[in-house]
Amino acid sequence: MRFEEIRVGSVLVAKVLDGRIAADVAPRFKSKLAEYMVDGNRSIVIDLGSVSFIDSSGLGALVSSLKSMGKDGDLVISSAQGTVATMFKLTRMDKVFRMYDNCDAAVAALS
Amino acid sequence: MRFEEIRVGSVLVAKVLDGRIAADVAPRFKSKLAEYMVDGNRSIVIDLGSVSFIDSSGLGALVSSLKSMGKDGDLVISSAQGTVATMFKLTRMDKVFRMYDNCDAAVAALS
Amino acid sequence: MSRFRISIESDLAAVFVVSVLVRGVCEHLGMDSAETSSIEICAVEAVTNSIKHAYDCAHGREVCVELLYTQDRLRLVVQDDGVSMPDQHRRTLTTGSNVFGFDPADLDRIPECGMGLEIIRQAMDEISYSTIGGTNSLNMTKFLRKREPQGILACNAPS
Amino acid sequence: MSRFRISIESDLAAVFVVSVLVRGVCEHLGMDSAETSSIEICAVEAVTNSIKHAYDCAHGREVCVELLYTQDRLRLVVQDDGVSMPDQHRRTLTTGSNVFGFDPADLDRIPECGMGLEIIRQAMDEISYSTIGGTNSLNMTKFLRKREPQGILACNAPS
Ligand SMILES: Nc1ncnc2c1ncn2[C@@H]1O[C@H](COP(=O)(O)OP(=O)(O)O)[C@@H](O)[C@H]1O
């Protein structure tokens, strides 16, 4: 999987560059998110603006990371659109994650 | 097939609204072009800007119309791009038809 | 009725092609993006399940997706010849599961898996699962919203 | 090696799905748009030929397209079980035809048909046609340009 990582103050913005987060890459996605937390990041924006598809195992990886983060920090989602936004809604995950329309709004909320 | 037809002075601009001109619609495409000529049009721009694919039977329909028009008038192509432009090149039809980057340039050339 | 059938190898890296096909056909049919998305999601979840659960991720097996449609409905049939779906999960397809009944604030209870079948149940209008002669078939039908007949836009007269 | 197989009905209105599939796979593989276009064109011309010439446009028959690829080549196999291609046209696939040797100014001689096989011959790197047990197979291979391995862009460290 390919990511673009930008640090804005104390916030890590991780933009997923792959167009799909599905079962073939979900384990790698999950371990990448775990790595961010091991590295000490406590404010993470996952930017899904370049992702056109996520399946239930991709969502599962995000949920797993949200649980690991727990009350120690924030893991939020930005720029979900199209099928990705539909998937969050179908699964009610849009109620579980803090979702922001764009990356700037997400960073502002965590800063 | 769907077309958008605009008259600019003596020039008829026929924009193909379908995304494909392939064997299933080529006969209809050909008869539509014939109709334009029967209606007395002698300066015709075929705007392919919304077409993402043309096959050899679509090109054949255009060649047939070009022959019908003969020396009595002009039938030119505008806005061919991507796979459509590749197809004109592969078949050397870009040497047969007058091709314009956009509709305005084509209309200007025929006015 | 039109019909396509695609067969892919039992490799999770090949599932993208199901998206490509389903999305391409839905767009070609003029479906709106919400309908297209939900059908794409169901197709991918179903094929992924065949690879993960029927074949336990073993490579070299085959999953078939058949796509049939008329003006008012689209049917997806996903077939494998692996281990059949256990009864308790088949029941999810008919009576539903409570996997999305969570309290969003109760983090520990948010599901990380077990969502696929319930997504399919909620997004599709008719579902059945059968095993005949070693072939498992998951049948999913979506009733389509009325679309503008294409003819309405056709052939505006020159102005 | 990865492999997909799609079967479509012998209906010209179904050929678009071949475009959808071939284009989607090529884009997924990161091919450039010129390569993608020429492979899409060849696939469509070949399938259209099977429907028009092997089946004489009769509905209810089947055309299969198999797509196989490795890092450095992509193979398309188009199969029908209709009338086989006559020898004279098979020769086009090996020795080529002069259909594009026209003088652009000599309007009467510009071809309106007979272009498909020569397009395929020019765009593809290896071509063969065979009939085995009633099944005709047109085999087309394209050698792919070197692409950036995906890993190069992977996982930039946080700055
Ligand atoms: N095609 C299938 N073949 C066999 N078993 C299946 C199939 N699809 C689903 N199952 C069973 O149903 C369970 C629930 O599936 P699902 O809701 O998609 O969630 P998940 O795949 O995350 O477990 C699976 O864990 C599996 O035991």
Ligand SMILES: Nc1ncnc2c1ncn2[C@@H]1O[C@H](COP(=O)(O)OP(=O)(O)O)[C@@H](O)[C@H]1O
């Ligand atoms: N798959 C096929 N099966 C049988 N005959 C074929 C097939 N493909 C091509 N042919 C024969 O070769 C001829 C040339 O084909 P092609 O170059 O594609 O041009 P066109 O389809 O416009 O005739 C066809 O007219 C047909 O006689």
